[in-house]
Amino acid sequence: MEAMSANLTREETAARAEAVTLSTQQVTVDLRDCQDLRQPTYPVRSAIRLTSSQPETWIDYLGDSVTAVLVDGQVRPIEFDGARVRVRDLPVGQECEVVVEGASLYSRTGEGLHRFQDPADSLVYLYTQYEPADARRVMPCFEQPDMKARYSFSVIGPDGWQLLSNQPEVARTGAGEAMVCVDFAETPPLSSYITCICAGPYHRVESSWTSPDGGVEVPLALLCRESLSQHLDADELFRITRGGLEYLHTAFGEYTWGKYDQVFVPEYNLGAMENPGLVTFTEQYLFRSQATPAQYQGRSNTVLHEMSHMWFGDLVTPRWWSDLWLKESFAEFMGAHLSLEAAGFEDAWLNFTGVRKASAYIADSLPTTHPVVADIPDLEAAKNNFDRITYSKGASALTQLVHYVGLEDFFAGCRTYFARHAHAAASLADFLAALSEVSGKDLAAWSDAWLRTSGHDTLRVGDGVLLREGHDADRPHATTVGVYDLVDDALVLRQRHPVVVTGARTSLPPVDGAAAIIPNDTDQTFARIAFDDATRGVLLGHVGELEPLTRAVVWSALWSEVRAATLPVTDYVAAVVAHGPGEDRPGTLSAMLGHAVDAVARYVPADRRREAATHWRDACAEATRRAAPGSAEQLLWVRALLRAATLVDTDLDWLLDGSLVGLEVSADLRWLAWQARAVHGRASDEDLAAALEADRTAAGETAHLQAFHSRPDPALRQEAWRRAHVVGGESNDAVDALLSGVFAPGAPELTDQFAEPYFEGLLDVWAEHPIEIARRLVVRGFPRDVDHLPRSSAWLEANPEAPGALRRLVVESDAELRIAQQVQAATVN
Incomplete structure (x- = not known):
């Protein structure tokens, strides 16, 4: 449980920034004992040069203990409450050096310095993750973005390891038997949350990029765990990296951070983090099995997202x-x-x-x-x-x-x-x-x-005008309206009208006789689309004939209508079944299939769910058989079928025995199959142990944990619930797997038993766990059945003073359950 003073307010940090100016910060992190997993802490020393207009301030630190505080070499009393180190009697108006020494805690939650042991080879890997304010878990610092310092890091660790920070290495000296101390170059001014260190026997591939004018050369490196090295597609990642650097160098100016390392790390809470010179990514971007073009594009998006932060966010x-x-x-x-x-x-x-x-x-x-x-x-x-x-x-x-x-x-x-x-x-x-x-x-x-108003507008066409509804702000929209006709039973574009919406009503050219009118059909603005009945009916039958971008717009709008209970969920699923096998854009198909299985699992009333799931399963199986061998569409339908198999028992042997031409039967697909079998009680301890032995990796262990506890055994679900809630017990990935096991599909009594302890324990969960674990327990532990809405309402009514962040998560989960209730009721009626 963190100290009350761990929260930082805008007013107090603004006052601190006004009073204190930072110059440099030298940080030494001693990881000599990091491979001993019984050792919970490691020594850290921060030496901060600052000038203060006030005689006292505080330094943020969420460490285990503080062992020394010095000001200009003079020992000061230790005033540490678990989150702040109070420093008094500073020389006003003169630069001084404040040194804080302490013991920081290794993390298993993806916050601070995360330590991971690879089950494949028992090697230990470490990395830091700080956003928005977890640098203070590793080093005493001024944890607010507007207080920048020039950082110089020294990391002590095993000789032969990759020891990395934001800047290049400048010195290396012995630090005892088989240990080395690496000093890194001083950074330009940085906020604390974008500093970074990584340590471990990472696999490394090097390259470089040179600017078109030859004036800038940037060393490039890609790193990952040794056991994942065969999945590091370095050529493609370097291609994207060089292309991005060249574009941004031309568009925004010189890259100023020296090197550009990109490290793929385990048990990551985010997609990636923009630490300048040392960007960290989730290992999920190293595809250990067949991936779709949309997955590769999504990874490219993240790589280039983080790269653009080198200017906007870091500089x-x-x-x-x-x-x-x-x-x-x-x-x-x-x-x-x-x-x-x-x-x-x-x-x-x-x-x-x-x-x-x-x-x-x-x-x-x-x-x-x-x-x-x-x-x-x-x-x-x-x-x-x-x-x-x-x-x-x-x-x-x-x-x-x-x-x-x-x-x-x-x-x-x-x-x-x-x-x-x-x-x-x-x-x-x-x-x-x-x-x-x-x-x-x-x-x-x-x-x-x-930017300063919430919610979004709705655009609909009526009586020859484009209507803007649902928001008080006069929000302008620059967009298009597509007018479509049915020609020989095919939907074709008649005309596309550019429009600028500045009020509630915008006139349109004549649209007489149109079969469908689609506002924002090229997706230029952010607004919900509402269809009239005639247009909706035509689109449900002909959406697959539209241009790719317009198809994506329409599918998104149709899903919004399902959630608003204006489109029957069965009609949406039927449209996916009809048009999905012809959808050739993997990103669009993936979204359609994900929404369809969610619709069946959550929005179909319980007494009709098995029938709907059976129809959906059969449609997925037929589309799988018909898909082009080896295509992205085949892979997506296989994944959809495996998800459907958790809802209704399914013969999966024909998928996994190698007889489906073109399908790469990967470990990931086999685990999806085992999880589906486990839900229906068709996975024994021995079956799952053999599957784990065949895939003794971090991903394999997590998948095994989920499958093991997904079986229809109340004792297994109860044990998973207990383990997930042990304070300081499981890692972030393990908590996710355990809760996925708890709430795997099955008889209601398997999951209903957790509704009462969930609401009774919410405040304790939030108070006792780190926020990343607490968030998982609150969101993923929320009861799934609409029958539990009275419990949710009662908790919200009884706890108006609960922490705002906690209440927000519960309110959102409650709202999603109410949407499910509304859609189910509309389906029945």
Whole structure:
């Protein structure tokens, strides 16, 4: 349990930044004993040079203990409450050195310094992950983005290991038997949360990139665990990296961080993190089995997203977490833009529409929606605002801004912003000022309408006009309206009208006799589409005949209608069955199939679910047999069939015996099959042990844990629940696997037993666990059956003073259950 003072407020940190100016920070991290998993802590020393206008301040530290505090070499009393180290009697107005020595805790939750032992070979790997404010778990520091220092790191660890930090190595000396101390070059000014260290026997591949003018050469490296080295497709990753660096160097100016290492790390909580010079990624981007083009594009998006942060987020950093949306939205936009322009993925924006943007519509429809520019009074609020509105809705708004000012002026404004605030912190106002200066456009009204209001508009066509509904703000939309006809029973585009929506009603050219009218059919704005009955009926029968981007727009809109209970869930699933086998864009197909199985599992009433699941399973099996051998479509239908097999028992031998031409029967697919069998009681201890022996990897162990506890045995589910809730017990990935086992499909009594302990234990879970584990327990442990809504309502009513971040998670889960109840009721009626 963390100290109450671990939360940081906007007011107190602003006062601290006003009083204290940082110069340098030298950090020594001693990992000599890191391979002894019984050792919970490691020594750390932070030496911070600062100037203060006040005689006292505090330094943030979530360590196990503080062993010494010195000011200019003089020993001071240790005042440490578990989150803050109070330092008094500072020389006012003079630079001084404050040294804090302590013992930090190794992590198994993906926060701070995460330690992992590879089950394949018993090798130990470590990496840090800090966003938004977990550097203080590793080193005493000033944990706020607007207080930057020049960092120099020294890491002590086993000789022969990869010991890495943001900057290149400059010195290496012996540190005892088989140990070495590596010193790294001093960084440019950095916020604490984007510093980084990695240590371990990582597999390493090297290359380089040289700027077109020959003036800049950047060493490149890719690293991963030794046991995953065969899955590190270095040529493709270096291709994307060089393309991105070349584009961004030209668009924004010189890359200033020296080297560019990219490390794929285990048990990662995020997709990636933009630590300058040492970017970390989840290992899930190393595909150990067949992957679809959409998966490769998604990885490219992430690689280039993080690369764009080297300028927006690292070179210039948001002053406070209320502007975190800006750096993330910028990087999200650039990830899609660069995937197309620098990496050659033609479906980049199509996949953005069908996956990322679609998820933002869902988040924006929940009661916890918030403006893109959210009010972030403290760190607790910041942690919960790394969400789909911050990323995907913000990127959608930024896309509108690019359309509004033009790409050339947008990039020119960015260059002005980077030059003006390099190695400092800035705000949204600073960014908009630079764009206005370059473009000559006043962006105040645009900012108010798009960034400072919550929710989204709905666009519908009626009586020859485009209607904008559902929002008080006069939010402008630059978009298109597509008019479609049925010609020889095929849906074809008659005309596409560009429109600028500035009010509630926008006139359209004549659309008489059209079979379907689709607002925003090229996805230029962020707004929900509402179809009239005639258009909806035509689209359900002919959506597969539209252009790829318009198909993605329509499928996203149809899923929104399911969730709004205006489209019967059975009609949606029938449309997927009809058009899915002809869908040739893997990103769109993947989204359709995911929504269809969710619809069957959650939105069909319980007494009809088995019948619906059987029909869906059979459709997946037929589409699997008909798909082109070895195609991405075949793989996606196989995965969908394996998910359907968890809902209704299925013969899977024909999938896995090698008789399906073109299918690579990977370990990942075999585990999906074992998990489906386990749900129906067809996986013994011996079966699962043999499967694990054949795949003795980290992924294999996690999959085995889920399958083992997915079996229809109340005792196994209870043990999984208990293990997941042990404070300091399981890793982040293990908690996910255990909860997936607890809530695997099956008889209601297997999961209903956890509803009462869930709500009774919520406050304790939030107080006792690190936030990453607590979030998993709160969200993934929420009861699945609509019959438990009274419990949820009762808890929310009885706990108005519960921590805001906790209440938000419960409110969102409650809202999703209410949507399921509404859709189920509409299906019955």
